[in-house]
Amino acid sequence: QQPVQSPQAVILREGEDAVINCSSSKALYSVHWYRQKHGEAPVFLMILLKGGEQKGHEKISASFNEKKQQSSLYLTASQLSYSGTYFCGTEGDAGNMLTFGGGTRLMVKP
Amino acid sequence: DGGITQSPKYLFRKEGQNVTLSCEQNLNHDAMYWYRQDPGQGLRLIYYSQIVNDFQKGDIAEGYSVSREKKESFPLTVTSAQKNPTAFYLCASSRKQVQNYGYTFGSGTRLTVV
Numbered sequence: 001q002q003p004v005q006s007p008q009a010v011i012l013r014e015g016e017d018a019v020i021n022c023s024s025s026k027a028l029y030s031v032h033w034y035r036q037k038h039g040e041a042p043v044f045l046m047i048l049l050k051g052g053e054q055k056g057h058e059k060i061s062a063s064f065n066e067k068k069q070q071s072s073l074y075l076t077a078s079q080l081s082y083s084g085t086y087f088c089g090t091e092g093d094a095g096n097m098l099t100f101g102g103g104t105r106l107m108v109k110p
Numbered sequence: 111d112g113g114i115t116q117s118p119k120y121l122f123r124k125e126g127q128n129v130t131l132s133c134e135q136n137l138n139h140d141a142m143y144w145y146r147q148d149p150g151q152g153l154r155l156i157y158y159s160q161i162v163n164d165f166q167k168g169d170i171a172e173g174y175s176v177s178r179e180k181k182e183s184f185p186l187t188v189t190s191a192q193k194n195p196t197a198f199y200l201c202a203s204s205r206k207q208v209q210n211y212g213y214t215f216g217s218g219t220r221l222t223v224v
Contacts, residue, residue: 002152030209041200041215042153049209087152089213096141096160096208097168100153 001025003090005101012078012108020073020104022088031064031071032089032098035082042087045073078108112137116201116216122224123188123195131186131219133201140206142184143213146170147198156199159184160206188221196223 003024010018022031030049034042048064048071060082064071075082085105089098114135123129133142141160145153155168159178173192178184184203188195198220202213 005152032212034213034215039198039218039220041217042213044212044214047209047212089153091209096204096206097143097155097158098208098213099155100145102152103150105150 002099003088003101005086005088005104007104008102009105010107012082012106014080014108014110015077016108018075018078018106020075020086020088020106022071022073022090022101024069024090026069026090026092028064028066028069028090029093030091031062032091033062033071033073034087034089035084036087036103037084045086075106078106080108080110082106083108114201114203114214114216116199116219118219119217121219121221123221124224126190128187128189129221131188131199131201131221133184133186133216134182135184135203135214135216136182137203137214138181139203139214140181141204141208142178143202143204144168144174144176144184144186145200145202147200147218153200156186194223195221197221 033045036042050066059076085103117132143158144156157176159165175187201216205211
């Protein structure tokens with residue numbers, strides 16, 4: 001079953017923060033985050049494994065709450081380059097394929 | 111440089127015609143996947159393969175076929191049975207332990223029915 005992402009869209013000014021959520025009704029083994037620019041391939045951001053770890057990548061970080069089957073992506077001090085659609089991909093018990101959410105469209109304005 | 115190549119970038123199909131989308135990777139990845147993306151939508155799994163000469167249906171396999179005769183190649187055929195094939199098609203590959211390495215995506219093929 002497809003994970004649910006929220007919000008569906010968000011508009012920010014440069015320097016503002018945003019949180020994107022990904023929620024699943026199934027137990028998760030890992031959660032992956034990707035960013036896609038219009039008409040391009042999704043680009044890998046990070047992976048979180050079950051265990052509730054938090055990861056960071058410059059000003060973009062994420063957390064994974066295994067008990068709640070939820071993951072959140074945090075974008076701080078947003079830059080124009082952060083604009084795009086963010087997807088979470090979830091993996092069941094080492095199923096080795098990802099099921100993607102519907103995406104969150106992020107627009108950062110000057 | 112290693113990567114995953116999809117061709118063509120744009121493809122036009124006439125009604126009743128079969129078309130084949132190419133996907134080649136030189137990353138020595140074991141697993142390969144095909145996803146379909148409709149405007150403003152997420153990615154839906156069509157087929158995937160974790161080993162040569164073996165593949166499994168995804169959520170929306172009807173009207174599509176694949177083959178995996180070589181580790182590097184995973185072509186997707188959109189048959190005339192697929193009634194609404196206009197979409198953006200993404201191919202991806204991964205190592206066996208996808209939870210550690212994630213996917214590498216190709217640049218996509220945009221298919222339009224004319």
